[in-house]
Every structure is written in C-alpha cells, then in structure tokens.
Amino acid sequence: MIALRLGTRASKLATSQSQWVADRVTELTGRQVELVHITTDGDVSTAPLASMGGVGVFVSALREALLAGEIDFAVHSLKDLPTADAAGLVIAAVPQREDPRDALVARDGLVLGELPSGSKIGTGSPRRAAQLRALGLGHEIVEIRGNVDTRLRKVTDGELDAVVLARAGLVRLGRADEITETLDPIQMLPAPGQGALAVECRDPDTDPAAADVFAALRGLDDPWTRAAVAAERALLATLEAGCSAPVGALGEPVEGDPEAGEEDELYLRATVLATDGTAAVRQSMTGPLVEAEMIGRKLAAEMLADGADLLMQEESA
Numbered sequence: 001m002i003a004l005r006l007g008t009r010a011s012k013l014a015t016s017q018s019q020w021v022a023d024r025v026t027e028l029t030g031r032q033v034e035l036v037h038i039t040t041d042g043d044v045s046t047a048p049l050a051s052m053g054g055v056g057v058f059v060s061a062l063r064e065a066l067l068a069g070e071i072d073f074a075v076h077s078l079k080d081l082p083t084a085d086a087a088g089l090v091i092a093a094v095p096q097r098e099d100p101r102d103a104l105v106a107r108d109g110l111v112l113g114e115l116p117s118g119s120k121i122g123t124g125s126p127r128r129a130a131q132l133r134a135l136g137l138g139h140e141i142v143e144i145r146g147n148v149d150t151r152l153r154k155v156t157d158g159e160l161d162a163v164v165l166a167r168a169g170l171v172r173l174g175r176a177d178e179i180t181e182t183l184d185p186i187q188m189l190p191a192p193g194q195g196a197l198a199v200e201c202r203d204p205d206t207d208p209a210a211a212d213v214f215a216a217l218r219g220l221d222d223p224w225t226r227a228a229v230a231a232e233r234a235l236l237a238t239l240e241a242g243c244s245a246p247v248g249a250l251g252e253p254v255e256g257d258p259e260a261g262e263e264d265e266l267y268l269r270a271t272v273l274a275t276d277g278t279a280a281v282r283q284s285m286t287g288p289l290v291e292a293e294m295i296g297r298k299l300a301a302e303m304l305a306d307g308a309d310l311l312m313q314e315e316s317a
C-alpha cells in the first residue's frame with residue numbers, strides 16, 4: 001500500500017508532533033507515513049504574525065494543501081485552530097492530550113513565588129500576561145516572540161528572569177527538564193485546546209476517496225480529550241461572539257462509577273480577563289460528558305451575563 005502523506009510545517013515543534021502522530025498511525029494500522037514539508041507565509045516572513053492573520057496562516061497553508069490533494073492529512077495544535085469548521089475537511093482524530101498546563105522556566109531553578117518583585121517574565125500571550133498580572137506579585141511582564149528555543153534562550157542569556165510556555169510544547173521538544181514549575185490552573189488557566197492535537201483530513205462525506213485515510217486516522221481519537229476540548233472551544237466560540245478579552249479554559253473529564261449509576265462528567269473552568277489583569281470573570285460548571293459542547297456554551301453565556309462582555313468594552317475604551 002502506498003504511504004500516507006502527512007503535511008507539516010518545518011518548525012521543530014510541528015515536525016515533532018507530526019512525527020509522533022505518524023508513528024501512532026503506523027503502529028495502529030501498519031501504514032507507512034511520509035512527512036511532506038509545507039512552507040507557509042508565516043515561516044518565511046519576518047513580519048509580525050498578527051499582520052498576516054495570526055497563527056491562522058499556518059493552518060490555512062496546510063488546509064489548502066489538503067484540499068488540493070497534495071497531502072492526505074495534517075496535524076495542528078488544537079489551540080491554534082480557528083473554532084469555525086473548514087468546508088470539505090474533518091477532524092478525524094483528537095489524540096490523547098498531553099499535559100494542558102502552562103509551565104514556568106525560570107533562572108536558578110526558581111518557582112513563581114520565589115521570583116522577586118520587578119523580575120522580568122516573558123510571554124507573547126495576552127492570556128498568560130493578564131493572569132500573571134492578576135497574581136499581583138509585582139513582576140514585569142515582557143512581550144516576547146519567536147519559537148520555543150528562542151524564548152528559552154532569553155532566560156539562559158540573562159535577558160529575562162523567566163518565561164511561561166505551554167508544558168506540552170516543552171515535553172514534545174524533549175525539554176521538560178528545564179521547567180522549574182508547572183503552574184496550577186488555579187493561577188494560570190491554559191488556552192482552550194492547549195496540549196491537544198487535531199488530526200485533519202478531507203471529509204469522506206464530500207470526498208468518498210478520503211474514507212480510507214479517515215478510517216486509518218480514526219483509531220487515534222481519544223473521546224475523553226475530544227469532549228474536553230469540544231467544551232473549551234464551544235465556550236471560546238460563544239465568548240468570541242460577545243467579547244475579545246483574553247480567555248483561559250480547562251475541561252476535565254470525571255469518570256463516573258456505572259455500578260453506582262453515575263455517568264461520566266465534565267468539569268469545565270474558565271476565566272476572561274482584562275488585559276491588565278485588574279478585573280476577571282471566573283466560573284466553572286459540571287455536567288454530563290456527552291453534553292460537553294452545551295456545557296461550554298452555557299458557561300460562556302453565564303460569563304457574558306456576569307460581565308465578561310464588559311471586560312471587552314474596557315479593552316476598546
């Protein structure tokens with residue numbers, strides 16, 4: 001049988017997560033997988049990402065290659081995937097999630113609480129910046145860009161005292177040993193979808209020839225992860241309709257005991273913050289795992305009613 005073509009960006013993180021998925025597909029189905037490097041505008045340009053439509057430029061290039069039939073499937077970081085569906089494509093699998101939490105990499109092995117007031121902490125994420133500011137520890141939040149290696153180097157070079165990154169990215173790059181503290185979601189709620197991957201292919205409903213690829217990928221799907229990220233993304237989509245402030249969200253499946261007549265549940269926590277961290281709306285909700293998306297929509301609606309929409313208005317004021 002001919003090899004399946006997996007389109008990937010050339011970055012270390014993209015190749016490592018694509019290779020991980022390729023290995024799982026081969027393990028599960030015996031099919032060979034060949035990595036095809038797709039160069040995107042975001043990879044070749046030095047212009048700020050935001051000016052090219054944000055991380056969406058990476059996703060679009062892979063999706064175009066899928067629709068053009070140049071590749072058979074692609075792997076995305078779920079947190080970088082727009083919440084809207086892509087016509088003609090389908091998420092065949094959401095594999096078991098890596099640790100979704102954020103991680104601190106600080107000088108001298110320090111944890112967050114040990115970094116003195118005035119310490120410089122780097123992040124490019126408004127969500128991380130707002131939550132760090134909300135802790136009120138007097139740290140100076142410095143906006144940084146670049147790939148994981150570049151960001152870590154700012155700590156080794158002494159330019160910054162610490163950086164905050166997704167733990168999952170560091171694990172995938174084999175650099176988890178540099179983490180000095182994995183941040184508790186009570187202090188730092190991760191981005192919706194963080195730590196999870198989406199494996200995308202052409203939709204067999206619109207392209208029957210894709211049925212074979214879809215079937216090969218399906219076995220990688222982890223229903224627990226899929227439900228958790230479905231809730232986080234439904235929440236994000238609902239909030240995006242009413243508010244553009246930074247959002248953190250984490251869904252955690254809770255396995256019920258069938259002998260006690262319990263169903264599986266999902267515990268969803270979320271926060272919407274003012275960029276400067278001075279105000280936040282924070283809520284949680286638990287409900288049946290099978291209604292994950294509805295839990296996300298309901299929680300978002302409650303948060304908007306509780307003032308999350310006002311946080312956005314303060315942003316634009």
Ligand SMILES: NCc1[nH]cc(CCC(=O)O)c1CC(=O)O
Pocket residue numbers: 077078079080164165166167168169193194195196
């Ligand atoms: N924003 C960029 C990005 N997109 C995906 C990851 C890796 C973590 C993941 O897969 O969720 C990262 C790096 C980071 O946020 O530190």
